[in-house]
Amino acid sequence: MTLNKTIKIFISCHKPSRVIEDEVFTPIETGAVYHEKSLSQGILRDNTGDNISSKNPMYCELTAQYWAWKNVDADYYGFCHYRRYFNLTQNVFPEDSYGDILEPYLLDGTAGKYGISWKNVQPLLSEYDLLVSKRQDLRKLPGNYKTPQEQYAWAKYLHAEDYQLMLDIIDQHFPEYTNAARTYSEGHYSSFCNMFIMKKDMFVRYCSWLFAVLDIFCRERDMSGYSREALRTPGHLAERLLNIFIIHLQEENRNIRIKELQTVYLQNTDWVETLCPAFDHNNIPVVFAADDNYIPYFSACLQSVIDHSSPQNNYDLVLISKNISRVNQDILRGMTAGYDHISLRFYNPMPLLGGYRLHANAHITEETYYRFLIQEILPHSDKVLYLDCDLIVNSDIAKLFTTDVSGYMLAATLDPDFLGQIGGADLNTQEYVQTKLQLKNPANYFQAGVILFNEEEMRKSHSIQEWLGYAETPYRYNDQDVLNLYCEGRVKFLDMSWNLITDMEFKRFSNVISYASATVQNQYERAHQNPAIIHYAGCIKPWNRPEDDLARYFWKELRKTPYYETVLANLCRNGAKHKSSSGKITEVVNQIFPVSTKRRAWLDRVYMKLHR
Structure with a gap:
């Protein structure tokens, strides 16, 4: 006994x-x-x-x-x-x-x-x-x-x-x-x-x-x-x-x-820590999420934030990553070294994600769900700017941060691609919205690559356990659908220039966005002329297609980073791998779906749907 x-x-x-x-x-x-x-x-x-x-x-x-x-x-x-x-x-x-x-x-x-x-x-x-x-x-x-x-x-x-x-x-x-x-x-x-x-x-x-x-x-x-x-x-x-x-x-x-x-x-027993503001005053918290393989591309985004920062503001940058290497951490810290008004920290989110089944797809990874964790990772920040890593900042984000989100859960831009789909470019998306999302007003669907969160309201509305529970449902556009569904009616809409999704392969506007309302089309065209943030949303990225829409902004920033040669080498390797087959495929496609025919226009819409 x-x-x-x-x-x-x-x-x-x-x-x-x-x-x-x-x-x-x-x-x-x-x-x-x-x-x-x-x-x-x-x-x-x-x-x-x-x-x-x-x-x-x-x-x-x-x-x-x-x-x-x-x-x-x-x-x-x-x-x-x-x-x-x-x-x-x-x-x-x-x-x-x-x-x-x-x-x-x-x-x-x-x-x-x-x-x-x-x-x-x-x-x-x-x-x-x-x-x-x-x-x-x-x-x-x-x-x-x-x-x-x-x-x-x-x-x-x-x-x-x-x-x-x-x-x-x-x-x-x-x-x-x-x-x-x-x-x-x-x-x-x-x-x-x-x-x-x-x-x-x-x-x-x-x-x-x-x-x-x-x-x-x-x-x-x-x-x-x-x-x-x-x-x-x-x-x-x-x-x-x-x-x-x-x-x-x-x-x-x-x-x-x-x-x-x-x-x-x-395998990991580190404390689940929370982060206090990096600066005592004028602190602007900005959160990103990426895995280690994405760091070379993220470096261009980081460089663009640095280039368009102002010494009058303090930028509290946090990269949420489950596996970023020490080497990449040191390189990124080196990029911000010498800027007293910029802090860069790294946060491992995995202890907060145990037991949840988060769905990913071809070009949307688990990292997209990390934005749900911000309200707990930064408990002392009631307003936080979230940015996807596949974008380039073309203006001081401090201007965006000044947006008053009192009474709202978040601020974001309309999603012209999605609105074009439900406007007639994709009948399946229309059905999906009606049967699965069941939004009260689908015309207010927003793009989640740039979000100014009112974390005080986010915490009041749902715990991170609830957010992650909602995310376990296999929605088509993952966390973006979750946010649209559970924040509906409490979103402040930003000018589309703050999240200008590119005209991917110069077909997105003609094949998809052109089906959206005239108001949305006009907003998109104005934003495209003077984008504050350029977002390479979709599967076609500037590091794969340097000639694509607004890709030059990405390469301009990348050249200033330590990863330029790495990304260039990857582009050369991938280009050599696909060059031998791409010409033959194009020849066959042109024979079956001739250019400037209705058949080809239909194929282009299908292609955009599959690669969105």
């Missing part, structure tokens, strides 16, 4: 991290002697009391085990990591090739999913003497090895002779463990990660033996020339020593009750 027993399960942390919060799970900072400040307020630190915190570069999480052994009195001791926990439920979850349950992020529901709580630990300890990570059959893991000793020799950066020295130390100083060491080393199974929960007497016995073995090893092995990873050898050996200790216990008592548990590996 574990009733009224003290259970302490320590979560080893060496950097700021989100951890499971429960009464028996206690985070402890490892290697604290090397940190000027504690990782978080009130966290236990392994450099107090009797400790070996200074050995953390070699001993890894063992400095937390040593600290608990010497400084904590409990009935049960357990250890896990900030990224690894036990699956404490009766459910068996799929594993990766190394035997881990993979979870991309630590989310609010993670602890519940895997039963990581005191109420699930207590019954297990009532039934078992020892909880440990599930043994893995080494013959089934990636790599050409069959035994633990072979696996250690195969491991990158480690030295095979260190494993042998461990065995020699056991033979010479702890011969009662020799048989267990040989059984383990010549077998095919191993538990990893130094994770366990055991009774006090067992824990004290284990630590007394473990640290004695490692102390002798460190005295006999000169590691002064070891790499950073090889210096962690004592920690690596401890994983093997735990297995040897367990086998020894089983040799002493065949009735010992051991429960093997699956290990949950959390």
Whole structure:
């Protein structure tokens, strides 16, 4: 029975991290002697009391085990990591090739999913003497090895002779463990990660033996020339020593009750942070969203914002990206360096998106939904400008930001392409609006590439959970349809020059927009003459078609960025790839659908529909 027993399960942390919060799970900072400040307020630190915190570069999480052994009195001791926990439920979850349950992020529901709580630990300890990570059959893991000793020799950066020295130390100083060491080393199974929960007497016995073995090893092995990873050898050996200790216990008592548990590996445990304004006054928050592959094209957009900025305003730029590389972050920061009135920050949105199924299509990616997260990412900003990355700013966006959106949820421009579709260019869109969207006034459908959000009203209307829930419905135009549907009647319309979608392939106006009302056509033509923001909406982009409508503005900005050669090389590669086939295709199309015929006009409309 574990009733009224003290259970302490320590979560080893060496950097700021989100951890499971429960009464028996206690985070402890490892290697604290090397940190000027504690990782978080009130966290236990392994450099107090009797400790070996200074050995953390070699001993890894063992400095937390040593600290608990010497400084904590409990009935049960357990250890896990900030990224690894036990699956404490009766459910068996799929594993990766190394035997881990993979979870991309630590989310609010993670602890519940895997039963990581005191109420699930207590019954297990009532039934078992020892909880440990599930043994893995080494013959089934990636790599050409069959035994633990072979696996250690195969491991990158480690030295095979260190494993042998461990065995020699056991033979010479702890011969009662020799048989267990040989059984383990010549077998095919191993538990990893130094994770366990055991009774006090067992824990004290284990630590007394473990640290004695490692102390002798460190005295006999000169590691002064070891790499950073090889210096962690004592920690690596401890994983093997735990297995040897367990086998020894089983040799002493065949009735010992051991429960093997699956290990949950959390790939990202960063805190879900919110962003305060970058500037104390005159702060203009501007949000973009892109994945790492899109950064070269986004750089032109960023450069255009810089070029048309004013030192009298402060531009708080935030790029939401799930995977932007450090290299690209550094390059983009370099572009804004020297501009005291411009700040550029990056935000990983994935912890906020767990569990949602967001639909994408050929040229609309998951990133398009990130605008729904702005109200939580920037909780101190009640007005935020959102810009798509496939556009060029041709005027100071501070002018747009001054727009009064009081009483509205957002400000945006009409979408002349969509209005042309429902005006007769695409009968299917007419039906879609009537049967699926069911807008009260489809003539007010707006384009979502440039939006000035009234985030105060957005928060009042719906939580991000509600917005993402709406986005799970597979609408034709994804988040744009969601915003039009749930913001209808509360939109302030901007002059179309603030989001001028280009005349893609010089056909969008003649084949689609010409079906919209005369008022919309006139707005489009005026905006096209003097666009404040040029938006390359659709599948045809200026980096693929430099000769397309207004593409010259993109290339003008791109030439000033560090990515010009990269985009140019991509254009050359793609051009060479398609050149051989495009001529033949054009020849066949011209024969079947001759230019300047009704048949060709119909084909052009179909083409525009498919590539919109």
